[in-house]
Amino acid sequence: LQAMKIINIKELARELKLSASTISKALSDSHEISEDTKQRVLETASRLNYVPNPYASSLRGRKSRNIGLVIPEVTDSFFSLAINGIESVAKEKGYHVLICLTHENFENEKTILKEFQGGRVDGVLISVSSETIHSDHIKDLISKGIPLIFFDRICEDVQTARITTNDFESGYLATKHLVERGCRQIAYLSISSSLAISNNRMKGYKQALKDFKIPFEEQDIVDCDNDYIDNYEVIKKLLGNKKRPDGIIACVEKFTTPIYLACRDLNLSIPRDVKVISFSNLEPATILNPSLTTITQPAFEIGKAAATILFKSFEKKSFKLELESIVLPSTLVVRDSTLKV
Amino acid sequence: LQAMKIINIKELARELKLSASTISKALSDSHEISEDTKQRVLETASRLNYVPNPYASSLRGRKSRNIGLVIPEVTDSFFSLAINGIESVAKEKGYHVLICLTHENFENEKTILKEFQGGRVDGVLISVSSETIHSDHIKDLISKGIPLIFFDRICEDVQTARITTNDFESGYLATKHLVERGCRQIAYLSISSSLAISNNRMKGYKQALKDFKIPFEEQDIVDCDNDYIDNYEVIKKLLGNKKRPDGIIACVEKFTTPIYLACRDLNLSIPRDVKVISFSNLEPATILNPSLTTITQPAFEIGKAAATILFKSFEKKSFKLELESIVLPSTLVVRDSTLKV
Numbered sequence: 210l211q212a213m214k215i216i217n218i219k220e221l222a223r224e225l226k227l228s229a230s231t232i233s234k235a236l237s238d239s240h241e242i243s244e245d246t247k248q249r250v251l252e253t254a255s256r257l258n259y260v261p262n263p264y265a266s267s268l269r270g271r272k273s274r275n276i277g278l279v280i281p282e283v284t285d286s287f288f289s290l291a292i293n294g295i296e297s298v299a300k301e302k303g304y305h306v307l308i309c310l311t312h313e314n315f316e317n318e319k320t321i322l323k324e325f326q327g328g329r330v331d332g333v334l335i336s337v338s339s340e341t342i343h344s345d346h347i348k349d350l351i352s353k354g355i356p357l358i359f360f361d362r363i364c365e366d367v368q369t370a371r372i373t374t375n376d377f378e379s380g381y382l383a384t385k386h387l388v389e390r391g392c393r394q395i396a397y398l399s400i401s402s403s404l405a406i407s408n409n410r411m412k413g414y415k416q417a418l419k420d421f422k423i424p425f426e427e428q429d430i431v432d433c434d435n436d437y438i439d440n441y442e443v444i445k446k447l448l449g450n451k452k453r454p455d456g457i458i459a460c461v462e463k464f465t466t467p468i469y470l471a472c473r474d475l476n477l478s479i480p481r482d483v484k485v486i487s488f489s490n491l492e493p494a495t496i497l498n499p500s501l502t503t504i505t506q507p508a509f510e511i512g513k514a515a516a517t518i519l520f521k522s523f524e525k526k527s528f529k530l531e532l533e534s535i536v537l538p539s540t541l542v543v544r545d546s547t548l549k550v
Numbered sequence: 551l552q553a554m555k556i557i558n559i560k561e562l563a564r565e566l567k568l569s570a571s572t573i574s575k576a577l578s579d580s581h582e583i584s585e586d587t588k589q590r591v592l593e594t595a596s597r598l599n600y601v602p603n604p605y606a607s608s609l610r611g612r613k614s615r616n617i618g619l620v621i622p623e624v625t626d627s628f629f630s631l632a633i634n635g636i637e638s639v640a641k642e643k644g645y646h647v648l649i650c651l652t653h654e655n656f657e658n659e660k661t662i663l664k665e666f667q668g669g670r671v672d673g674v675l676i677s678v679s680s681e682t683i684h685s686d687h688i689k690d691l692i693s694k695g696i697p698l699i700f701f702d703r704i705c706e707d708v709q710t711a712r713i714t715t716n717d718f719e720s721g722y723l724a725t726k727h728l729v730e731r732g733c734r735q736i737a738y739l740s741i742s743s744s745l746a747i748s749n750n751r752m753k754g755y756k757q758a759l760k761d762f763k764i765p766f767e768e769q770d771i772v773d774c775d776n777d778y779i780d781n782y783e784v785i786k787k788l789l790g791n792k793k794r795p796d797g798i799i800a801c802v803e804k805f806t807t808p809i810y811l812a813c814r815d816l817n818l819s820i821p822r823d824v825k826v827i828s829f830s831n832l833e834p835a836t837i838l839n840p841s842l843t844t845i846t847q848p849a850f851e852i853g854k855a856a857a858t859i860l861f862k863s864f865e866k867k868s869f870k871l872e873l874e875s876i877v878l879p880s881t882l883v884v885r886d887s888t889l890k891v
Contacts, residue, residue, distance in 0.1 A: 283634070284627065284630040284631065284833075289624040289630060292651075293623075296651055300658075305648060305665070305670075306649065307616070307646060307648050307649075308647070308648075309646060309647075310633075317641075324646070329646070465837070466833055466836070470836070473837075495807070495811065496806070496807055496810040496811065496814075496839060497834060498837060498840065499839065
């Protein structure tokens with residue numbers, strides 16, 4: 210395979226017997242250049258297969274035409290659907306989405322944002338990791354003039370746009386649903402004590418218990434993590450207790466499989482012995498055994514809203530990101546895992 | 551929010567009373583610069599929060615330190631796991647992965663590769679869309695000197711590295727398993743007649759039918775597409791036939807939910823009336839109703855192998871990509887959806 214030569218502006222200029230600056234102006238559709246010349250330059254550029262170097266033009270205009278997307282993982286339906294929403298907006302604007310995964314690790318997140326300071330992206334959409342305990346790295350990036358928007362997982366102390374769902378209300382709704390289906394001891398599986406989504410859902414859960422006069426005990430809050438095997442063990446221990454819960458709220462999708470497997474291995478029936486509800490965008494929720502009752506987040510719409518606001522801030526320098534706060538409601542979808550038997 | 555000034559090499563040079571070229575050489579750890587000076591430059595760079603501009607250095611070295619990843623979608627467990635494999639290698643090399651989605655659309659794929667010609671990425675990993683009917687856009691990119699590697703979904707006429715799984719054997723194995731479990735009329739759900747993965751799996755299926763003396767009829771090959779509702783309708787029609795299949799092989803994961811729902815809506819029991827096997831990396835396969843027999847691809851390993859070869863080609867100019875062809879075997883995981891009843 211022989212590498213074809215990449216034609217640059219200088220070579221185009223030589224070919225057309227024009228100055229490089231004329232070529233450059235013609236390609237950027239400047240009013241200083243006649244229509245005839247523009248036409249001639251475009252035809253030759255096309256014939257010689259000239260491709261503009263995005264780095265050269267970014268040095269001039271400081272535009273990378275990339276947006277950075279920082280998320281914990283892609284093996285989660287919420288994030289994969291949110292990506293589709295973000296992409297749908299970016300594509301329309303001629304932007305690429307640079308997807309960076311933190312794998313729920315704080316150090317990874319700091320490294321990624323540090324690198325974004327160098328002009329690799331024009332703006333950032335972020336859903337922070339479950340280990341993110343402070344926001345200096347985020348404030349630092351914003352102070353460099355790079356717009357940043359939170360979606361779903363936010364840092365509450367950073368003044369910028371945030372697109373979230375009604376976490377408190379959803380936690381409340383999930384708990385209320387379980388109480389109405391007869392549960393009297395409900396466990397809440399938390400992903401992280403530092404994440405606002407996890408805490409707000411938990412606050413809704415606690416408020417509902419209070420309102421429905423169900424006694425709350427500290428051990429009903431169960432800290433899970435990002436490891437599949439760990440979670441299975443923790444859940445199995447919880448359900449193996451003599452005084453085991455009769456209802457479980459999983460605050461993220463990834464707890465579903467370990468919950469179902471722990472029940473199976475302990476010969477506990479869902480929903481007879483334990484009712485289960487999960488925050489989840491899992492498409493196969495409906496074909497699980499039993500089908501899973503979910504709190505379903507508007508994932509695509511959250512991604513779309515976040516990207517839309519970012520582009521607004523690109524287009525209008527006076528746009529005040531810190532005034533933008535959008536809450537899109539989630540939906541309770543009742544299925545067999547919370548059936549009254 | 552006031553934007554902090556971004557410190558560049560010139561300003562670092564002024565601060566340190568050294569030439570810009572000395573600073574630049576010190577930062578790139580050149581042997582021409584003393585250890586003392588290097589130390590002094592690094593300390594000052596760190597104190598003033600200097601961040602290298604990746605575009606400036608790419609113009610010099612033609613290195614973007616991005617690799618482009620072109621895939622049909624992220625809402626598929628194979629691709630989300632493959633991304634993790636690719637990321638694990640890229641991270642180690644200090645590279646970012648620019649993930650671009652074609653949404654199974656040929657025009658999108660052409661646009662993405664065209665833009666990659668401009669130096670935005672140093673190399674490309676691609677799994678082509680189900681609509682990709684020729685490979686001119688791929689050959690064009692390679693001819694510009696940008697290394698490109700296929701994984702999973704390849705174009706057979708392009709001479710470059712390819713990391714695939716044993717599609718023919720897996721199709722054969724899936725069919726053999728269904729025959730052994732008593733199926734006598736097996737339908738094959740295809741994703742695209744232009745995709746090698748779909749065709750090779752189908753060839754394995756046809757060979758197994760032949761070997762086991764099961765008559766094959768053209769209508770046993772069912773063309774599905776990327777639309778959930780379309781697929782549900784096609785599958786429901788297939789299973790609503792008087793002469794309906796007693797076994798189904800789904801060549802991609804996304805057919806699973808529509809198959810299960812069509813069976814439920816037609817009051818057909820899996821596995822009693824219809825046995826189902828799917829190419830799938832779905833984590834919840836084990837908790838479906840019934841649990842799903844799968845051909846599981848080594849998704850993480852495929853991504854990792856593809857990225858490893860790409861970096862080899864970066865490091866050694868004489869590396870011959872077209873000689874690299876790796877086949878990693880998939881695994882049959884037997885569960886209840888193919889139970890003999």
